[in-house]
Amino acid sequence: MSTKSLLVVDDSTTFRQLLCMSLVRLDGITEDNITQAFDGADALKKVQSGQFDLVLTDIKMPNMDGLEFVNKVRNELNRKDLPIIIISTKGAEDDIERGMQMGANGYLSKPISMSQLRELVTTLLGH
Amino acid sequence: MSEKPDEILTLFSKSEELLEMFRKGRAFTEELMAENERLRYRIVQLEKEKMDLSGTLMREVERLRLENGQMSQKLDFLDGRFHEIEAENKDFAQRYVEVEEQNENLANLYVASYQLHSTLDPGEVVQCIKEILMNLIGSEEFGLFVVDEETSELVLAGWEGEIAARLDRGRVAFGEGLEGIVALKGDPFFTEDAGERGEVCACIPLKIKERVVGVIAIYKLLPHKGRLSALDHQLLELLAGHAATALVSSKLYATADRKLKTIEGFMSLLRVK
Numbered sequence A: 001m002s003t004k005s006l007l008v009v010d011d012s013t014t015f016r017q018l019l020c021m022s023l024v025r026l027d028g029i030t031e032d033n034i035t036q037a038f039d040g041a042d043a044l045k046k047v048q049s050g051q052f053d054l055v056l057t058d059i060k061m062p063n064m065d066g067l068e069f070v071n072k073v074r075n076e077l078n079r080k081d082l083p084i085i086i087i088s089t090k091g092a093e094d095d096i097e098r099g100m101q102m103g104a105n106g107y108l109s110k111p112i113s114m115s116q117l118r119e120l121v122t123t124l125l126g127h
Numbered sequence B: 001m002s003e004k005p006d007e008i009l010t011l012f013s014k015s016e017e018l019l020e021m022f023r024k025g026r027a028f029t030e031e032l033m034a035e036n037e038r039l040r041y042r043i044v045q046l047e048k049e050k051m052d053l054s055g056t057l058m059r060e061v062e063r064l065r066l067e068n069g070q071m072s073q074k075l076d077f078l079d080g081r082f083h084e085i086e087a088e089n090k091d092f093a094q095r096y097v098e099v100e101e102q103n104e105n106l107a108n109l110y111v112a113s114y115q116l117h118s119t120l121d122p123g124e125v126v127q128c129i130k131e132i133l134m135n136l137i138g139s140e141e142f143g144l145f146v147v148d149e150e151t152s153e154l155v156l157a158g159w160e161g162e163i164a165a166r167l168d169r170g171r172v173a174f175g176e177g178l179e180g181i182v183a184l185k186g187d188p189f190f191t192e193d194a195g196e197r198g199e200v201c202a203c204i205p206l207k208i209k210e211r212v213v214g215v216i217a218i219y220k221l222l223p224h225k226g227r228l229s230a231l232d233h234q235l236l237e238l239l240a241g242h243a244a245t246a247l248v249s250s251k252l253y254a255t256a257d258r259k260l261k262t263i264e265g266f267m268s269l270l271r272v273k
Helices: A013-023 A040-049 A066-075 A093-102 A114-125 B003-116 B122-137 B177-185 B230-272
Strands: A006-009 A034-037 A054-057 A084-088 A106-109 B139-148 B153-160 B171-173 B202-208 B211-221
Touching: A006 A013, A006 A040, A013 A034, A013 A114, A013 B003, A013 B122, A034 A040, A040 A054, A040 A066, A054 A066, A054 A114, A066 A084, A066 A093, A084 A093, A084 A114, A093 A106, A106 A114, A114 B003, B003 B122, B003 B230, B122 B139, B122 B153, B122 B211, B122 B230, B139 B177, B153 B177, B153 B211, B171 B177, B177 B202, B177 B211, B202 B230, B211 B230
Parallel strands: A006 A034, A006 A054, A054 A084, A084 A106
Antiparallel strands: B139 B153, B139 B211, B153 B171, B202 B211
16 A cells, blocks of 8 residues: 555644544554644645645635635646545535535535544545 | 868868967967966056055155254244344444444544643643534534632633623623533533523533532534534543643643742842842
8 A cells, every 4th residue: 555645734733633643544644644734825835845645624724714725726736636625614515515616525524523534535545 | 972071171170270269369368367467466566666655755745844844943043043143233333333433532532632731821721622622522602611719700711602792701600600500510511402592502510629620611513513412421521621630730830930930030130139
């Protein structure tokens, strides 16, 4: 199994830690291969400079929110191939639709089920 | 006269022929009778064989019927076992899901408590509690109160939503409102459903042993969250213990640090003089 690089974007350190702890249970993902970003702007810089196989992002964040980040990745960086999962407290159908229209490949509402997250990540990484 | 012997001869010859015919007829009749005897014997033999075979067949049928009955019983038993195992399997699958869920919650609790105790800054502890309530519990509107021992009031230290606007000076007296009652009694309170706006759906005291140092009140859950599960209740109660310790220790550290800095400043002033 090849190693996969992931980017976790959330302003909550606790939630980032939680995601990392859950994701390292998957084959091919180690703590060293998970990069963390605290907002959309930070994440955008990291996507520009690094090579990631998957991005997980929150929506409500300071400086640049998750939707703007997804939009910029898709349209400014032209990274249409990069799988992005939105994980947000906004769980209404409209929010999900908006997120998917922006170009996200998956959407999970907080509080999330970690097994559901791992399932989605596995699918998007094509394991 | 000469004709007579010829006639006689002819008669003899005919009688010979007739005799021969009778002899043949007799032989044929004897043969037939022997054949008949043989066939009758054969019939008796076949009858006997038939009787034997019929008995064997009956016995075989009886044996097969018995076997069939036993097989049916076995089939019923196996069918029953199959259903039992299927039910057991479902039960194990359900238990696996439950264990997995509990595992997740333990992991959540581990990360949350680790984060809570990773800082000695009271502001960061409050922020961490807020993050836990939003991201792990799924609260949309909540208040984190700490006890002001001088005034015996609960002071709002962190919140999300409109609670701050609803409270007078951001304070609740002990024994007043659900938050005050929970702080006074020290017992958690849970309602079955997420409350309407402003209606408490969970209120948990933050306790160190029997001393209440604060209260977490959840007024509204995220729309898709629906209700708090039994596991959420457990998680909240466990987190409340960690949050209480983290809040008090960070407050004590901040006070001690402030005092230390004052003393150090005073000492350096004395040294200068």
